[in-house]
Amino acid sequence: MDRTKIKVERDVWENSFVEQHYNKNHGIILHTDPKEDPKYNEKNKLIRKCQEIVGTNVSGKPPLNIAIVGTPGGGKSSLLNTIFASFSTESWTEIVPFGSFGRAQRQRTTRFKSYVKDTYYKRRVQDAYLMPTFLDMTGFEDDDSEKSVALLELVCTGRIKEDEELRSAKDYATKYGAEALLGRYNKGVCHRPVDRIIVVCTSNLHVNIPESFLNAVWKASTKHREIPVYGVLTCRDKYPPNVVEDRIKSFCHLLALPKCRFAHIINYCDDIDNEGVHFDTTIPSLDVPVLQFMKQVLNPRQDDLTQKQVSKMDILAIFAFIFAVVAFIYVLLISNR
Ligand SMILES: Nc1nc2c(ncn2[C@@H]2O[C@H](COP(=O)(O)OP(=O)(O)OP(=O)(O)O)[C@@H](O)[C@H]2O)c(=O)[nH]1
Numbered sequence: 001m002d003r004t005k006i007k008v009e010r011d012v013w014e015n016s017f018v019e020q021h022y023n024k025n026h027g028i029i030l031h032t033d034p035k036e037d038p039k040y041n042e043k044n045k046l047i048r049k050c051q052e053i054v055g056t057n058v059s060g061k062p063p064l065n066i067a068i069v070g071t072p073g074g075g076k077s078s079l080l081n082t083i084f085a086s087f088s089t090e091s092w093t094e095i096v097p098f099g100s101f102g103r104a105q106r107q108r109t110t111r112f113k114s115y116v117k118d119t120y121y122k123r124r125v126q127d128a129y130l131m132p133t134f135l136d137m138t139g140f141e142d143d144d145s146e147k148s149v150a151l152l153e154l155v156c157t158g159r160i161k162e163d164e165e166l167r168s169a170k171d172y173a174t175k176y177g178a179e180a181l182l183g184r185y186n187k188g189v190c191h192r193p194v195d196r197i198i199v200v201c202t203s204n205l206h207v208n209i210p211e212s213f214l215n216a217v218w219k220a221s222t223k224h225r226e227i228p229v230y231g232v233l234t235c236r237d238k239y240p241p242n243v244v245e246d247r248i249k250s251f252c253h254l255l256a257l258p259k260c261r262f263a264h265i266i267n268y269c270d271d272i273d274n275e276g277v278h279f280d281t282t283i284p285s286l287d288v289p290v291l292q293f294m295k296q297v298l299n300p301r302q303d304d305l306t307q308k309q310v311s312k313m314d315i316l317a318i319f320a321f322i323f324a325v326v327a328f329i330y331v332l333l334i335s336n337r
C-alpha cells in the first residue's frame, strides 16, 4: 500500500491505541442481538487474544491482581462492570454496585473488594484461563500527603483485607501518622500484592483532575517495586476527545502514560442505553475498545510475580507471625516473673 495515502486523524493518533476502535462520532447503535453489532467478530477475537496472553493454570503462574483506583465518582465500579461485560458473551450484569453520590462524603463503594475469575467470567463450560483478579475500593482524596501515599502503599503490597473499610485505615493514619499505619498493617499477611494499577478519572470538565492524587499513585507505585500504571478517562460519550483534548494531555502527562497505557472510554451506563438493552445482552461496540485496552494491561512483564515468589512471600509472612507470637509470649513470661 502507498504509505502516503494512509491518513490518520489527528485525535486518533494523539490519544491512545484505543481510538481506532471507536466510530468517528462514537454513535453506538444498540442491537438486541450482539451478532448484528459491527464489532461482534472483533470482540470475540480480542477475547481469544486476552485468553492467550494470560495463559492457563498449567503455566504455574498466579493470576494478575489489578487495582482500580481513583477519586470518588470517577467511574471505577462502572469500568469493572464494563470490563466484565467485555469478557462476557452473555450480557452486562451489575456485578460491582455502582452509582455515585458525586461527593467525597458519600461514596458508593466503601469497602475493599476483590473480584476473582469465578465472580465475573461466566462460561457454559469452565476453562482454565488465568483471568485476572480485580480490586475495587473507595475513592481516594485528591491528596499526596504521606498518609495518602501510605494508604496506597498498603493497597499495592496487598495489606488491605477483603471487605475492609479504607476509611478505618485512613482514620488510624490521621490519628497516629503514616509510619504507625504502615507498622500496624505490615504485621498482617500479604493478601493480594498488586501487579497493575488502573487509575480511573472522569472526563467531566467540571471536575478537576486530581493532580495530587495522581502524584500519590506515582509515588506509591514506585516505592517497593515498579508497578505498571495505566489510565482510563470515562464519560467519553459526554466529553469526546476534541472537547477534552487538554484534559487528556494533562492526565497522561501527570501519570507519564504512553499511548499504549491510556484509554478514553464509554462505560455501560443509562446515558448510552436508557432502554436497558444491555440488561439482556452485551454491546460489542462498547466492549472492543475496552478489550483492546485490557490486552495492553494483561501483557506479561518481566517483573510480574511468579507463583514461587508469591509462596515465598507467604512463608515469610508466616515466619514473621510466628516470631511475633514467640516474642509476645516471651515478654509475657518476663513481665510475670
Ligand atoms: N455517561 C456516562 N456516565 C458514566 C460513565 N462511567 C460512569 N458513569 C456514571 O458515573 C457515576 C459514578 O460511577 P461509579 O462507577 O459508581 O464511580 P466510582 O468511581 O465507583 O464511585 P465511588 O465508588 O463512589 O468512588 C454513575 O452514575 C455512572 O453511571 C460513562 O462512561 N458515561
Ligand SMILES: [Mg+2]
Pocket: 076, 077, 078, 097, 098, 108, 109, 137
Ligand atoms: Mg465505586
